[in-house]
Amino acid sequence: MRTALALDVLHPLPAGLMIIAIGSVTAFIAAWMVRWLAPLASGSGIPHVEAVLAGLATPASVGLIPVKFIGGLLAIGGGLALGREGPSVQMGATAANTIGRLLRLGPADCRSLLAAGAGAGLATAFNAPGAGAIFVLEELVGKFEARTACSALGASVSAILVARALLGGDPDFVVADSPMVISVSTQVLFLLTGLAVGLLSVVYNRTVLATLRLAERMNASVEIRAAAIGAIGGLIVWLTPRLAGGGDWITQSAIDGTLIWTVLPGFYVLRLVFGSISYAAATPGGLFAPMLALGALAGLGCGDLAHVLAPTLAGRTKPFVVVGMAAMFAGAVRAPLTGIILVTEMTNTPSLLLPLLSGSFAAMFVADGMGEAPIYEALRTRAAAEKR
Numbered sequence: 001m002r003t004a005l006a007l008d009v010l011h012p013l014p015a016g017l018m019i020i021a022i023g024s025v026t027a028f029i030a031a032w033m034v035r036w037l038a039p040l041a042s043g044s045g046i047p048h049v050e051a052v053l054a055g056l057a058t059p060a061s062v063g064l065i066p067v068k069f070i071g072g073l074l075a076i077g078g079g080l081a082l083g084r085e086g087p088s089v090q091m092g093a094t095a096a097n098t099i100g101r102l103l104r105l106g107p108a109d110c111r112s113l114l115a116a117g118a119g120a121g122l123a124t125a126f127n128a129p130g131a132g133a134i135f136v137l138e139e140l141v142g143k144f145e146a147r148t149a150c151s152a153l154g155a156s157v158s159a160i161l162v163a164r165a166l167l168g169g170d171p172d173f174v175v176a177d178s179p180m181v182i183s184v185s186t187q188v189l190f191l192l193t194g195l196a197v198g199l200l201s202v203v204y205n206r207t208v209l210a211t212l213r214l215a216e217r218m219n220a221s222v223e224i225r226a227a228a229i230g231a232i233g234g235l236i237v238w239l240t241p242r243l244a245g246g247g248d249w250i251t252q253s254a255i256d257g258t259l260i261w262t263v264l265p266g267f268y269v270l271r272l273v274f275g276s277i278s279y280a281a282a283t284p285g286g287l288f289a290p291m292l293a294l295g296a297l298a299g300l301g302c303g304d305l306a307h308v309l310a311p312t313l314a315g316r317t318k319p320f321v322v323v324g325m326a327a328m329f330a331g332a333v334r335a336p337l338t339g340i341i342l343v344t345e346m347t348n349t350p351s352l353l354l355p356l357l358s359g360s361f362a363a364m365f366v367a368d369g370m371g372e373a374p375i376y377e378a379l380r381t382r383a384a385a386e387k388r
Contacts, residue, residue: 016238023234024227026078030071030283031226038067043279044286045090046140047380049118052093053140056384059097059114064090068284075283079233079244081275085125086286092121096155108147115140116151120159126288127163127172131342132156139335139376172346173252175318182355186313190355193302193320194327194362200298201331201363202372204291207276209378215280226281236274247271247293254296254321255347261304268297287375291332292325292343299324322347323359331363334374 034042040060045068051057072087096117100110115136123132136152137144182190218225233244242249250271253259259267275290303320306313314320322343329339340356343349373381 019238020231020234023078023080023237024231026074027080027230027233027281027283028223028227030074030078031223031281033067033071034282034284035222038064040064041068041071041090041284042282043284044086044376044379045093045284046086046118046286047376047383049090049093049114050140050376051380051384053111053115059110060090060094062094062098064094068094072284075230075278075281075285076245078230079237079241080230080278080281080283080285081233081245081247081271081290082278082283082285083125083246083287083289083291085122085288087284088121088125089118089286090121092124092155092159093118096120112145112148112151115148116155119152120155122288123156124159124163126342126346127160127167127169128342128345129156129160131338131345132159134341135335135338138338139333171348172248173255175255175322175347175349182315182319182352183313186315187354187358189302189306189310189313190319190323190358191362193299193306193323194330194359195366196302197295197298197324197327197359198331198363198366199370200294201328202367202370204272204294204328205332205372205375205378207272208279208287208375209382211276211280212382215277215282222282226283229277229281232274233278243267243270243274246289247275248289250293251296251321251325254293254300255318257300257317257321259297259300261301264297264301264304268294268301271297288329291328292346295325295328296321297324298328319349319352319355322349322352323355326356327359327363330360331367332375334364334367334377336360336364 040048041064048057048060052059068087068091072084076082076084093114097110097114100113105113118140119132119136122135123129133152133156137149141148215225237244250267271290271294278285279287299321300317302324303314303317306320326339326343329342330336333339340360343356
C-alpha cells in the first residue's frame with residue numbers, strides 16, 4: 001500500500017527553531033574548517049583525486065583527513081543533502097598516499113596506492129568492493145593499468161573485510177522477492193526509462209553547476225552562505241526529517257514502492273534543488289547518494305507510467321527503480337560499469353543485469369548526444385579555472 005509523506009512536525013516551535021539553529025551552526029563550522037584549515041576538503045573531493053592522478057594537482061596533506069571527517073559529520077548530520085562517499089574516497093586516497101610517502105615509495109607506487117585508497121573508500125561507503133575497484137579504473141584513472149588494478153582490488157577487498165567485521169555484510173538497500181526474471185519483450189521499457197533518466201541527469205548536472213555559479217555571486221562570505229544553507233537544512237529536518245541527509249530513506253521507499261505517484265514530482269524537485277544548494281555550501285560532502293536517490297525517484301515514476309501504458313509488460317516497479325539509479329549515475333558521471341556494479345551490489349539484484357545495461361546505455365546516449373560533460377569532469381575544470 002502506497003502512502004504519501006505528509007509534513008512530519010515532530011517538535012513544537014521552540015524546539016524547531018533550535019533544530020534550524022543547529023543546522024546553521026554546524027554548516028558554518030564545517031565551512032569555516034574547510035576555508036581555514038584544509039581548502040581541498042571542500043565538496044566531494046573526487047575531482048581533486050582525479051586531478052592528482054592526472055598529474056594536474058598535488059596530493060592533499062594528511063591534515064585534510066580530520067577536516068573532511070569532522071566537517072562531513074557536521075554538514076551531513078546537520079541535514080544537508082550530501083553523501084558520505086566523496087569524503088570517503090578523498091580520505092582514503094589521502095591516507096594511502098601518506099602511507100606511501102612514510103614508506104618512501106616511488107612516485108608510481110604512491111600513485112597506485114592513492115588510487116587504491118580512493119577505491120577502498122568508495123567500497124566501504126557503499127559496501128560494494130567490486131564497484132570500488134572498477135571506479136578506480138573507469139573514472140579515476142580512465143584506463144586499465146595492471147599495477148593500479150591489483151592495488152585497487154586488494155585495497156577494496158581488505159577494506160570491505162574490516163567494514164563487514166564491524167558493521168555486517170547486508171546490502172545497503174533491501175529488494176524483496178529477488179531474484180527477478182525480466183522477459184526480453186520488456187527491454188524497450190527499460191530503454192525508455194534510460195532515455196528519460198538520461199535527460200534528467202543532464203538537468204541534474206546543469207542545476208548543480210548553475211547553483212555553484214549563483215552562490216559565487218552572493219555578496220557574503222563562504223561561512224555565512226553555508227550558515228544560510230544549513231538553516232534550510234535544519235528547516236527540512238524539522239518539517240520532513242526523512243527528506244534530509246543523503247537520501248537513503250527515499251531510495252529504499254522508492255524500491256519498496258511506498259510513495260504514491262502524485263508526490264514524486266514534488267519530492268524530485270525538492271531533492272534536486274536542496275541537493276544542489278547543499279553542495280554550494282562548500283562543506284565536505286559527496287554527490288553519489290543524493291544522485292542515486294534522484295535516480296530511484298525517477299525510476300519509480302517511469303515504472304508507474306509503464307504500468308499505465310503497458311500493464312501486461314511492466315510487471316513490478318522495483319526493476320525500474322534499480323535501473324533508474326544506475327541510469328542516473330551513468331548519465332551524470334559517465335561511468336556506466338561503476339554504476340551498474342555499484343547498484344547491483346547495493347541492492348543484491350544480479351538478475352537485473354540486462355535491464356541495467358539497457359537503461360545505462362540509453363542514459364549515456366542522451367547525455368553524450370546533448371554534449372553534457374560528466375559532472376566530476378565539469379567540477380574539475382571549474383576548480384582549475386578558479387585557480388588561474
